[in-house]
Amino acid sequence: MSDPFAATDYDLVRKVLVQFLRTEVRRTGLERGILGLSGGLDSSLVAFLAVEALGPERVTGVAMPYRTSSPESLEHARLVAAETGIELLEIAITPMVDAYFADRPDADSLRRGNKMARERMSILYDLSAARRALVLGTSNKSELYLGYGTAFGDLASAVNPIGDLYKSEVRRLARLLGVPEAIVAKPPSADLWAGQSDEADLGFAYEEVDALLRLMLDERLGEADLAAAGWDPAFVRRVEEMIRRSQFKRRLPVIAKLSRRTADQDFRYPRDWGT
Template sequence: MPRITLDNVIRIDYEYAARRITDFIRTYVNDSGTTGAVIGLSGGVDSSVTAYLLVRALGRDNVVGLILPYKTTPPEDIRDAKYIAETLGIKYYYIDISNVRNAFAEAIPEFDEGNKVATGNLLPRIRMTILYYFANKLNKVVAGTGDKSELLIGYFTKYGDGGVDILPIGDLYKTQVRYLGKYLGLLDSIAFKPSSPRLWDGQTAEGELGVKYEDVDVILHALVDYRMNIEQAVEATGKPLELVQAVWRRVINTEHKRRSPVVPRVSMRTLGLDWRMPINRTGLSEFME
């Protein structure tokens, strides 16, 4: 049985990954008949790397960034988001979403400010709505910034930051995204910044998850890529049984986030069960294998 360490996870061909992803972005946008992409810029590694790849694929004139802070957004994140937009030379809009969020609070009966999850998830859903407004207005696609680690453990908001057209870095683990950022020339202060959705004060991803992404990625690499069972993953990674089980439990419990809405069978052929919309875009076929 192979020994799996973080070095196994991050030792990939970043030149190939960048080329593969940029080819995919370019093909998708061309086949969709749109003029480029809209992206939310948070100042974190995922959105920064995705923005770099979008510009590589489409050119700076065809990428629009949106910086959408709330009061829980630290000033350094706003600074870094503006730095990315200005470094890449893309057009960007700065829109404080406080008024929109507060309008929800005023309009919803018995709004509960103390419910972190319910109120916190409003923020990415508001951002999704604004991103799609600009995408519709400018005839562009919405590029998501979720990575493979977040997608697998469900660390994203359903119909919030999960509500996008494409996920360019969705097949790269968080640690791989960080090193791809270095390959692309991203500052270390951004590439290795602690990840956080900033849905409430003091929130960090690793603090909320209770485990470092380095450990998450090693465990997921064993369970998903090598298709190991729990016991094999424990032996291969050297991680505690309880930690491996906890990570896998997150994968299982968040499967609903990665699925399209479930449809009950009534007819002979049912969407999502035994029939899916055929993909006629020949250019995308190589990426869908």
């Protein structure tokens, strides 16, 4: 398969995303950004972009390991901080998460993973207020459409520079910005437990599903077109269903409409209203 993302102009993307971060952070009246630094590819790239946009002295990375997190993840978070010159805070979430689950020993790994993601969100938003720093999102387009993220956890942020870039594009852009190769080349992992792998969880490779998502979302090819192009109909249907079932993660909560003007329905103002 030829590279479906070869036509992306990564220099342009870099320029646009740096300006996006600078503009969308400063228009809130803040100068600083804060993000969870997992040691993975997405948050490393956002850290590099944020440094270009705001300067290293105005970016804080927060590494929030749990006792089952891979030690390599923390090393990679430290490596990003060292390479970019940003402040790194290390806050272990083991005490809070274990305290909660002490009375709930039967909780499965999905519940535990979601709790960890929300614990990290809660810490980031607290530090956001303490440091007057906006929370930067690190979810990519592949995760957002497949629903591979925790609602009100890692999906929560104020501004997200990479939500319209597929994982395959994130990897290429990260190389352009000089994210260390050890981070760019390693297999993606949510790192909720030892040895976890995104691609094992999902059951397919990002490069493969990204090529399909691009055809489905951006080129709007239907099932018949995709079958004619050689895509396995069962795989196509599975991905379509993942997109449909995760739609709620891409929207605000549904509000029961009663009045003539209802938030998120017919009270229509831009988020950047008056800036």
